[in-house]
Structures are given as C-alpha cells and as structure tokens.
Amino acid sequence: MGGRTLYDKLFDEHVVATPPGEPTLLYIDLHLVHEVTSPQAFDGLRLNGRRVRRPDRTLATADHNVPTDPPAVPVADPVSRRQLEVLEENCAEFGVTLFPRGDANQGIVHVIGPELGVSQPGMTIVCGDSHTSTHGALGALAFGIGTSEVEHVLATQTLPQQRARTMAVTLEGRLAPGVSAKDLVLAIIERLGTGGGAGHVIEYRGEAIRALSMEGRMTVCNMSIEAGARAGLIAVDETTIEYLRGRPGVPEGPPFDEAAARWRTYVSDDDAAFDAEVVIDAAALSPRVTWGTNPAQVVALDGVVPSPEDAGSDEERDAVERALAYMGLTPGTPLREVGVDVVFIGSCTNSRLEDLRAAAAVVAGRSVAAGVRALVVPGSHRVKAAAEAEGLDRVFAAAGFEWREPGCSMCLGMNPDQLKPGQRCASTSNRNFEGRQGRGGRTHLVSPAVAAATAIAGRFAAPAEVAP
Amino acid sequence: MRPVRVVEGRAVPLGRNDVDTDQIIPSEWLKRVERTGFGRGLFSEWRDDPDFVLNRPEYAGATILIGAERFGTGSSREHAVWALLDYGFAAVVASSFGDIFANNAAKQGLVIVRLEPAALAELVALVTADPARHVTVDVERLVVEVPDAGWHHAFALEPMTRERLLQGWDDIGLSLRHEAEITAFESRHGGETPVARLAAR
Numbered sequence: 001m002g003g004r005t006l007y008d009k010l011f012d013e014h015v016v017a018t019p020p021g022e023p024t025l026l027y028i029d030l031h032l033v034h035e036v037t038s039p040q041a042f043d044g045l046r047l048n049g050r051r052v053r054r055p056d057r058t059l060a061t062a063d064h065n066v067p068t069d070p071p072a073v074p075v076a077d078p079v080s081r082r083q084l085e086v087l088e089e090n091c092a093e094f095g096v097t098l099f100p101r102g103d104a105n106q107g108i109v110h111v112i113g114p115e116l117g118v119s120q121p122g123m124t125i126v127c128g129d130s131h132t133s134t135h136g137a138l139g140a141l142a143f144g145i146g147t148s149e150v151e152h153v154l155a156t157q158t159l160p161q162q163r164a165r166t167m168a169v170t171l172e173g174r175l176a177p178g179v180s181a182k183d184l185v186l187a188i189i190e191r192l193g194t195g196g197g198a199g200h201v202i203e204y205r206g207e208a209i210r211a212l213s214m215e216g217r218m219t220v221c222n223m224s225i226e227a228g229a230r231a232g233l234i235a236v237d238e239t240t241i242e243y244l245r246g247r248p249g250v251p252e253g254p255p256f257d258e259a260a261a262r263w264r265t266y267v268s269d270d271d272a273a274f275d276a277e278v279v280i281d282a283a284a285l286s287p288r289v290t291w292g293t294n295p296a297q298v299v300a301l302d303g304v305v306p307s308p309e310d311a312g313s314d315e316e317r318d319a320v321e322r323a324l325a326y327m328g329l330t331p332g333t334p335l336r337e338v339g340v341d342v343v344f345i346g347s348c349t350n351s352r353l354e355d356l357r358a359a360a361a362v363v364a365g366r367s368v369a370a371g372v373r374a375l376v377v378p379g380s381h382r383v384k385a386a387a388e389a390e391g392l393d394r395v396f397a398a399a400g401f402e403w404r405e406p407g408c409s410m411c412l413g414m415n416p417d418q419l420k421p422g423q424r425c426a427s428t429s430n431r432n433f434e435g436r437q438g439r440g441g442r443t444h445l446v447s448p449a450v451a452a453a454t455a456i457a458g459r460f461a462a463p464a465e466v467a468p
Numbered sequence: 469m470r471p472v473r474v475v476e477g478r479a480v481p482l483g484r485n486d487v488d489t490d491q492i493i494p495s496e497w498l499k500r501v502e503r504t505g506f507g508r509g510l511f512s513e514w515r516d517d518p519d520f521v522l523n524r525p526e527y528a529g530a531t532i533l534i535g536a537e538r539f540g541t542g543s544s545r546e547h548a549v550w551a552l553l554d555y556g557f558a559a560v561v562a563s564s565f566g567d568i569f570a571n572n573a574a575k576q577g578l579v580i581v582r583l584e585p586a587a588l589a590e591l592v593a594l595v596t597a598d599p600a601r602h603v604t605v606d607v608e609r610l611v612v613e614v615p616d617a618g619w620h621h622a623f624a625l626e627p628m629t630r631e632r633l634l635q636g637w638d639d640i641g642l643s644l645r646h647e648a649e650i651t652a653f654e655s656r657h658g659g660e661t662p663v664a665r666l667a668a669r
C-alpha cells in the first residue's frame with residue numbers, strides 16, 4: 001500500500017461507522033458555533049427532544065452581528081439583538097460555553113479557535129461557516145457546514161461524509177519581500193478559479209508555505225473555499241507546535257510534549273499520491289488586487305483592469321462585462337489610478353496580530369488620505385489587547401484610522417459597518433461578491449499592507465509608494 | 469423532511485455563472501432566527517430590477533430554477549436553500565454547484581440536478597422559447613423531461629441522496645442508528661477536551 005495523505009490520515013482516524021451504501025459516519029472533535037447559523041439548529045433539537053451530545057466539544061461565540069462599538073453601547077438593530085440573545089439563551093439551555101459580546105475571549109470564530117488553542121492538529125473541526133477551512137492551517141480537517149448539519153453535529157457529534165478527492169498545491173520558492181500570504185492565496189485562486197477546488201481538500205505545501213507564520217498559513221487556508229474547496233490543510237511542523245505552546249486549551253509540561261509528538265505525525269507520507277497536483281512559482285508573485293465580483297477575478301497591483309475582449313468565451317465575456325459594470329471600472333485603467341472611499345482591515349482572513357502589525361508599519365507617521373474612511377477591526381479581544389499593548393491602536397488612530405471592537409464587521413455588513421451604494425473599498429476580507437459589504441458596495445480584496453498603503457494614498461498603492 | 473418523488477412545473481432560467489449564496493439571500497436576511505419566511509429575500513438585490521427574470525409574469529409560479537456554472541458557491545448559509553424552497557422552487561438544475569450548497573439542499577429536500585453544459589443549454593433554449601412549458605424532474609427515474617418537446621436527459625444522484633429524497637429520511641435519525649458505535653468511538657477517543665480545559669480555567 002502506498003503512503004497516505006494528511007487528509008487520509010485525518011479521515012481514517014475519525015471513522016465511526018461505514019454503513020454499506022451510505023456515506024461514512026465521521027466523528028467531529030470540535031464544533032464551533034456562532035449566532036447566525038445556529039438558532040434554527042437549536043430549535044430543531046428542542047422540537048425533537050434532543051440534547052447537545054458533547055457540550056465539552058462545542059464552543060460558541062458572537063461575531064457576525066456584533067456592532068464594533070464599545071460593549072456598553074447597546075445593539076441598536078432589534079433583529080440582530082434578538083439573534084445575539086437567542087444564542088445566549090440556547091447556550092445556557094444546552095450547556096454550551098459561550099463567549100458573548102464584550103467577553104475577553106470573544107472574537108471571530110476562526111480567530112479564537114486557534115488563538116485559544118482549542119483548534120489542534122489531528123482534529124476534525126466544523127462550524128456553520130464556510131471559512132472553517134482556516135483551522136486546517138494547524139493540520140486539522142476543518143470544513144464549513146450548513147444549519148441542518150450544525151443540528152446533526154450538536155445531536156450526534158458525527159457527520160455523514162463522503163471521502164473527498166485530494167489536491168496538492170505546491171508553492172515553490174520564497175515570497176519576495178512585500179508579498180504576503182494574502183497575495184499568495186489570491187494568486188492560488190486566480191490559478192484554480194472559483195470552482196477549481198470543488199470536491200477536493202487542498203493540501204498547501206512547498207517552501208513558501210513552510211516559511212509562513214501560523215497567521216499567514218491561516219490566511220491561505222481561510223480562502224480555500226474561494227477556490228471551491230471545502231477544506232485546506234497544512235502539515236504540522238515546528239512552527240505549528242511552537243504556535244500552540246502555552247495556549248489556554250493546550251496542556252502543559254510532559255502532556256504537551258506527548259501531544260506534540262502525536263501532532264508531528266500529521267503530515268502526508270512522502271510517497272502519498274494526490275488526485276490532483278498544481279505547482280505555482282511563489283517566488284515570482286507580486287501583490288494582488290481583485291477587480292471584479294468573484295475572488296478569482298484577480299490582477300497584479302501593477303496591472304490594469306482587464307477587458308471583456310480578452311475573455312475566452314461568450315459567457316466569460318458577459319461575466320466580465322457584468323462585473324465591470326457593477327464595479328464601475330473601465331478596461332485598461334491601471335489599478336494604481338483607481339481611488340477608494342473606504343479601507344477595511346479585518347475579517348477572519350486578515351485580522352490577527354501579524355496582519356495589524358503589517359498594516360501599522362505602513363501607516364506609522366502617515367495620514368489617511370482626505371475623504372477616505374479607514375477602519376481596523378481586530379479579530380478578537382485577545383488580538384485587540386495584544387495590539388494595544390504594542391501601541392498599534394495609537395499608530396492607527398494617529399493616522400486617522402478608526403480602531404474598533406472585534407467582530408466580522410464590514411466583511412459581510414451584518415452589523416452597522418457597511419458600504420453605501422457605489423462606495424469602493426480596499427478590504428482585507430475574503431469575498432468581493434456583489435453587495436457583500438453593503439448593498440451596491442464595491443469590494444477589492446487586498447493584503448493588509450496594500451490596504452494600509454491604499455488608505456494613505458487614497459488609491460491602490462504598494463507600501464513602498466507611501467514610505468516617508 | 470417530506471419525501472420528493474417528482475418535481476414538475478415551469479422552469480425559469482437564471483442565465484448567470486457563479487451565483488453565490490450572498491446573491492441568493494443577502495446577509496441582512498441572516499439575522500432572523502426562524503426557518504421560514506426567507507422567500508421574500510430570495511435574490512432580493514436583483515429583484516429590484518423589473519426585468520429580472522423572476523419578475524417576468526410568464527415565469528410566475530415556477531418550481532424549477534435553472535442556473536449555469538457553479539451555482540451556490542461561497543457562504544455556507546443554509547438560508548439560501550430555505551429561501552429557494554420558501555419561494556416555491558423544489559429543484560435547481562445547473563451544470564455545477566457549490567459543495568456546501570448541494571449538501572444543504574440534500575438535507576432540506578431541494579433536488580439538485582447536474583446537467584452537462586450542452587444538455588443544460590438545450591433545456592434553457594426550450595423554456596426560453598416557451599416559458600409556459602412544463603418541465604419534470606423525476607427523482608425516482610433520475611431523468612429531466614420536457615414532455616411536450618419530447619426532450620429528456622438523465623442525471624445522477626448519490627444513491628443515498630436519492631433514497632433520502634424518496635423516503636424523506638431524517639439524517640439525524642439515520643446517524644443515531646449508530647449510537648453504540650459513537651459511544652464506543654468516544655471511549656477510545658477520550659481524554660479532557662480543549663474546550664473543557666478552557667472552561668475550567
């Protein structure tokens with residue numbers, strides 16, 4: 001028998017039952033819950049007289065709806081407020097640990113899982129949220145599920161799953177200075193397309209991945225879904241182990257060393273075969289910007305808005321035309337000449353300490369361009385506190401950025417942080433869909449450093465262009 | 469879940485690729501804690517346009533939605549499926565689908581029909597030429613038909629998905645048949661969980 005991929009190892013270790021003619025029943029180690037995709041699932045439990053099977057494998061936080069005002073400011077929107085209250089009621093009733101708005105551990109679900117050390121190598125992790133793929137950076141099988149599946153996991157701690165196909169995406173060489181994990185993943189999506197990873201679990205490998213910090217690896221795995229893949233994986237190495245050491249959910253002393261020894265086995269065997277392989281020259285990459293309304297519509301920051309004439313098919317030409325019309329862009333315009341109204345630094349893709357440091361380094365001593373609204377929304381209270389301890393909040397505030405409370409915020413505009421129709425935003429989030437950040441809003445996905453430079457220049461810019 | 473054997477009715481062609489779930493149901497609708505009433509939010513940003521295909525009277529009451537490539541990508545929101553069902557759709561035909569969307573659809577009894585692009589184009593041409601045409605999606609026989617045009621095309625479903633649709637089975641009930649195996653797995657896979665460790669601090 002040939003070697004096994006990391007995915008195969010994770011899958012095989014969690015098989016509970018293999019009923020003939022049915023999908024495999026897979027055990028779920030950790031179920032993360034938030035307010036948006038859980039109310040109907042808890043309702044389903046109540047209707048059927050079921051309980052949460054493993055509250056000790058379930059963790060909830062409020063993130064999607066929370067306003068980013070200080071916690072003392074009440075939630076103005078009654079529908080959002082009700083949804084947050086319902087989460088509190090459900091967690092109390094079913095015995096689930098919850099970090100509500102204002103709690104020291106609260107934050108975006110995909111930021112707090114890793115930072116609290118509850119997401120660990122070798123686990124199966126699910127959440128009613130497609131960016132659950134983020135946790136794959138730790139060598140865990142992590143994927144998003146719908147509300148019916150949330151109810152299923154709450155009730156049974158299992159999920160029926162077909163084995164996915166595997167895809168190795170190898171990033172050769174090292175990223176050039178000024179090129180970040182976000183640029184890397186945008187380039188991967190540009191290459192694979194929005195459907196290229198469908199039906200697959202992607203394992204990211206190669207020198208560029210090994211050289212990334214855990215934060216950078218999470219940024220890459222986070223956007224696996226944008227290439228259609230339900231999960232992304234990165235093999236465990238010493239970067240993973242050192243990231244986990246000392247985190248609250250992780251044991252200390254000899255039990256940590258035992259755990260670490262086990263975690264080191266979560267790598268693909270050298271002779272493992274993948275169903276698909278893609279190789280990308282990471283060393284050749286430059287900063288990226290999306291120009292359209294799906295995350296594969298990517299160009300180099302040095303490039304120009306593409307033309308429908310270059311499309312390969314009629315359908316593609318229609319799609320490009322529709323996207324250009326929505327985005328209010330003219331083919332051939334250099335990205336550097338496109339001005340922005342709003343800059344958003346945040347979301348589960350890029351709201352960790354390293355992201356905020358990268359942005360702060362660019363804005364230090366500079367000012368946000370006139371007429372631009374720029375906001376920073378840390379991914380969690382822990383990130384916020386750590387950033388404040390380093391004085392990053394003062395750097396941002398001095399430059400004219402708003403420094404806000406943690407949550408999903410303008411990533412999806414469920415709270416009051418929204419674009420107005422026609423506003424153009426440089427955003428460190430993961431989706432540039434029509435209306436994603438507010439009805440009629442125009443989103444361009446970029447890295448934290450490019451977002452910061454763009455805030456200073458008032459148009460798309462690289463950090464070097466705004467250096468003092 | 470109610471059993472689904474055959475879906476029939478008018479079919480409305482959306483004619484767009486990459487219809488993500490943010491378009492199917494915008495996030496402002498996700499604040500609701502109920503499972504019903506999402507039909508009003510279906511494609512709500514596009515429905516403001518009087519020419520949008522769902523606003524055309526000739527497609528009123530359609531039960532089958534025809535997408536194109538990569539229908540239902542993006543966010544995991546099951547609300548997208550609830551909105552389609554609540555609006556009155558019982559099947560979606562497209563050449564490919566987002567994985568999570570297709571899973572959610574299967575759980576809720578929304579029939580997912582994958583047709584290769586050439587067959588899809590034929591179907592779109594038929595219902596564009598005559599919007600009143602009846603289309604049938606037969607889950608039992610795994611075939612899509614336009615009877616008055618003599619057109620039909622086979623499609624595939626996972627055997628288990630088909631069986632679940634036909635029987636109206638509840639997935640949780642199916643998994644709980646394995647209660648003993650789950651318990652046995654848990655006893656092998658024990659120890660203090662990270663959440664318990666965190667909660668104890």
Ligand code: SF4
Nearest residue numbers: 131347348408411412
């Ligand atoms: S930050 Fe955005 S993408 Fe991430 S979980 Fe929140 S809404 Fe989803």
